Amino acid sequence: MRPEAALTQRPPWALFAALFAVVSLAVYGLAQWQPFAVDAPAAAGVAGGDAAAGQAVYARACASCHGAGGEGGVGPALAGSGIGAEAVAVVVASGRGIMPAGLVSGDEAADVAAFVAQVSGGAAAPGEAAATRPGGTAGVIGVRLTGLSLALEEPAPAAWGVWLEGPAGRLRAGSIDAGEGAWRDADVDDGQTLLGRYDTVLVGSTADDPALSGAFAQERIDQLLALLIDDPQRAEEGSALDAAAAQIDVLSEHVRFLAAARDEGNLANVRFHGEHMVNITRGEPLQDVDGNGDVSNPGDGVGLIDGPGAHLRRVGLLIGPALTDRDREAAALAAAIARDGEVAGSAESVTGAAQAIAAIERADARLARVWARLRSAAVAAAVVELQP
Amino acid sequence: MSGLVAPLDVASAYADVMETVFTSAIAGKAWLATLAILLALVQICTGARIFGKLAGVLPFDGGTAASIHRWSGRLAVLATLPIVFHCVTILGFQTTDARVAIHSIVGSFVYGVLASKLLLVRVHSFPGWALPVAGGTLFATLAVMWVTSSWWYFTEVRFGF
Structure with a gap:
């Protein structure tokens, strides 16, 4: 018998029960605490959400998982759940379980939050403040960063002004009414890009003594401008996001060509377009995958996944660490297309390539969805915290 | 802002690690839970062998069964x-x-x-039925966990890495 085997002659049931209770309660307590829960600045614009407009957004972005009427499906039922607009906004912005973050953003996120809150029966009363601590967030919104959105954690105690300040001087962006918690203007300064000209948001009775303020770091401004407006690391004009989107479009177009070659039973074209899968995704050095003596590449040679300037890597770098999981998912799909492209590009028969082509079609369809989410998240990435 | 950065860093780092192997963190969890439930099945079988059952099915002695039982449990x-x-x-x-x-x-x-089950293993003054019951209960709780997570994921979301 081992020495520890006989702590007592009578079974220590109390110790048994206590151990079970203490460990279980500790796990439960930790789960309630959620020390590493991602609490994203998600409530931007919620109070201004339009439930009617949100219904269309819901049908497009949410119904496939949560059901057309919010009855549930892959995702949990929302109808009658009592979830409020603020909570919906948090989940939409930060994701939950398999639901990715940033499925919709900006006005659409506020609208869909209002709609879901209505369906769930948990809509907040107009003007109700969701949080009690002071502060809030300011987001530069729009693909061209032309607008500004505020979400205050306490309603404005009086009519407050909103100003932007930076190298271009000071600009009065608008005003927020007393008792309101949110404000937005999609076009603050005649459609001109705000970041780069302004770096600070001021909110309060006067700009000289603001109640709340927040400033974008110059490094973040440069990243956002490269991501959404013009990437200085590229020879051509245009943003990193647009450059990546253009190559994803080229890839998708050639996936269709590859499928057409399969349907026609044309082995030479299957191999030819299989080579394109490899070269579009991996970029230079280009490969003669089909072995016909010619290197063929309809892409820009930069590639989506390999090399320091690869489009998806660049977008991931610029968009920020909180969203790199989207970028990684997109890159994993592009890498899978490259691998299966090698198989198709060197296949001995059309039948032999069929499985790889089917996998490429599936990965391409997923890539389109992931990319759409990544793009939405990128456009909503310019958020700064407002503090007293 | 400080309350926001640390959780994001931790959650991102966790996702990064999981996504070095799996396509997503949730896919990783689904497969790790599947590994755990398979090892738990090994636990049930070797546990039965330790108690003298399944001798015809598991042709090794009780000492080997105990060793497999311990290592499968740790894994x-x-x-x-x-x-x-x-x-x-x-x-x-x-x-x-x-x-x-x-x-x-x-x-x-x-x-x-x-x-609690580990306590039963260490302290031998409990009645003989307690350990198999605790082991069975542990397996049952793991099975519920697997059905409500991995099985759901594989059947409702996707079956893949």
């Missing part, structure tokens, strides 16, 4: 650690629907059952 616990980290510290206790509620409630007890 099973190791496999659950990333899952527990994600579920408990990032996702937390949720009751959004019946599946999630059952998963959260039963999940709160898994390590409690495990700790």
Whole structure:
């Protein structure tokens, strides 16, 4: 018998029960605490959400998982759940379980939050403040960063002004009414890009003594401008996001060509377009995958996944660490297309390539969805915290 | 802002690690839970062998069975650690629907059952039926956890790495 085997002659049931209770309660307590829960600045614009407009957004972005009427499906039922607009906004912005973050953003996120809150029966009363601590967030919104959105954690105690300040001087962006918690203007300064000209948001009775303020770091401004407006690391004009989107479009177009070659039973074209899968995704050095003596590449040679300037890597770098999981998912799909492209590009028969082509079609369809989410998240990435 | 940065860093780092192997963190959890439940099955079989059952099915002696039992148990616990980290510290206790509620409630007890079972292994003054019952209970809780997570994921979301 081992020495520890006989702590007592009578079974220590109390110790048994206590151990079970203490460990279980500790796990439960930790789960309630959620020390590493991602609490994203998600409530931007919620109070201004339009439930009617949100219904269309819901049908497009949410119904496939949560059901057309919010009855549930892959995702949990929302109808009658009592979830409020603020909570919906948090989940939409930060994701939950398999639901990715940033499925919709900006006005659409506020609208869909209002709609879901209505369906769930948990809509907040107009003007109700969701949080009690002071502060809030300011987001530069729009693909061209032309607008500004505020979400205050306490309603404005009086009519407050909103100003932007930076190298271009000071600009009065608008005003927020007393008792309101949110404000937005999609076009603050005649459609001109705000970041780069302004770096600070001021909110309060006067700009000289603001109640709340927040400033974008110059490094973040440069990243956002490269991501959404013009990437200085590229020879051509245009943003990193647009450059990546253009190559994803080229890839998708050639996936269709590859499928057409399969349907026609044309082995030479299957191999030819299989080579394109490899070269579009991996970029230079280009490969003669089909072995016909010619290197063929309809892409820009930069590639989506390999090399320091690869489009998806660049977008991931610029968009920020909180969203790199989207970028990684997109890159994993592009890498899978490259691998299966090698198989198709060197296949001995059309039948032999069929499985790889089917996998490429599936990965391409997923890539389109992931990319759409990544793009939405990128456009909503310019958020700064407002503090007293 | 300081309250926001650390959780994001931790959650991102966790996702980064999981996504070096799997396509997503949740896919990783589904497969690790599957590994854990398979090892738990090994536990059930070798546990039965230690108690003199299944001798015709498992043609090795009780000492070998005990060794397999210990190592499969250690590996099973190791496999659950990333899952527990994600579920408990990032996702937390949720009751959004019946599946999630059952998963959260039963999940709160898994390590409690495990700790109690280990106590039964160490302290021999408990009645003989206690250890098999505790082992069976632990397997049952793991099975509920697997059905409400991995099985759901494989059948409702996707079956793949």
